[in-house]
Amino acid sequence: MATSLAYGGAVASSRRLRALITNDDGIDSPGLWALAAGARDAGFDVVVAAPHVDASGVGGSVLSVREDGRTRLQRRELPELAGVPAFAVEGHPAFIVHAAGRGWLDPEPDVVLSGINIGANLGHSVLHSGTIGAALAASLHGWRALAVSLGTPAVTPERPHWESALQVLPDVLDLLLASPDATVLSLNVPDVPVAELRELREARLARFGSVQVRVDHIAGDDADDDADVLHSHAAELATPPEPGTDTALVAAGHPTITELQSVSDRPGLLDGATAARRAS
Template identity: 65%
Template structure:
């Protein structure tokens, strides 16, 4: 397996620079032997997927140096941009040396099912893969209402095993790792999981008409509703519910040959 001792890890997230989950992840990654640098959005950027949006002023995108709790000596930056923008910028001349891997999280809430497409945590890891780096998205299954004291250590406990798994594969590999929010002693064995067809909750959007004299056509209000279907026991949703940390390899955008089925297309005149 590849040695982690010479590798540089960029730690980011979509919950923002002030998330304790980010700090725990950076600390655990440093303990695993990586050269760590932290760069995360200056405020919450959940649900932005692989967006490369950034707030651009006259002089560019603002970067604020930060000192993070328990991370003395680790360079850290709050960036006024989305997680994938941070990853993209890191490979385009901002960070030297460039990262070898991007570790994104620890997200407050699981990233499961096909809805991982919309996760900023996962988007950062997928963007790393597109640049030929290793990518790892780390999430904690805290349920609908996050607890006051999440078990971040439940996610960090399995990181050495997941890092070994990741680094045994080719650069460009992206893994999504979810852990139940339990005491680490209660964790069951790590399992490979398929993506569920749905997550643990479904977003329902309601259109509310504007009142008399309103300047808009109304508002769209979204809310979460529990999914009634039972997940497959081999899916990420099912395995997490059974107390297993899960790992899933993700693939990003790629062309699929054969769309024309061998039909010869001639130019139209």
């Protein structure tokens, strides 16, 4: 059974810790600014570094635009974040995190906070998320990380409820800071007013996310361009989400928290093959 948590925690343990704030929606995303403000208000020493353009769907890519081994970045001033160092980086989110751990940031961050993503990151399809990719990259450096996503509809509303994600944030930060080094948490919050939020629930990953992508092969018939194309478009799940999964709980109005693991090995492959041969 999924566990739940009421709100109201304080993040006193975050004092003097440095937080790197990044995302995959880009430096100009209001969700990024909201998360940076929330971390600052929680007592973190905040530095913001995010892609200079939208980098959604890049997963754990460490691609950057390089000239002679150099990646450009620009200092930025973000709305209502006076005094917070901010950089627009010509690279993907995981690249930014890796750069922070390879000498760029001094001192390096204690935690990485990624988001607030426009759209939920649910199910095993989180593999493709740049928001999640940044958080998993942090774990490779031994840092705790939190990915935050707001479950907005397919058409982004004019005023997403960033404040609802920030309402849940302090309690989740307390969970994160009480966890072992390299812990990665994924928080998904429904895009509803704070008053309509239900309790925070721990959730397992659904088999897919809330939306699947269908890809159709279309033969080229344009006189100017006869190349075939692959047309990608969203397709809603045909069956209801499995109870207890992140997809089902977010749809029911619950913020969800899930601990994620990075790539790991599973020993014993040859031992199993040897045992199978002996048994045959």
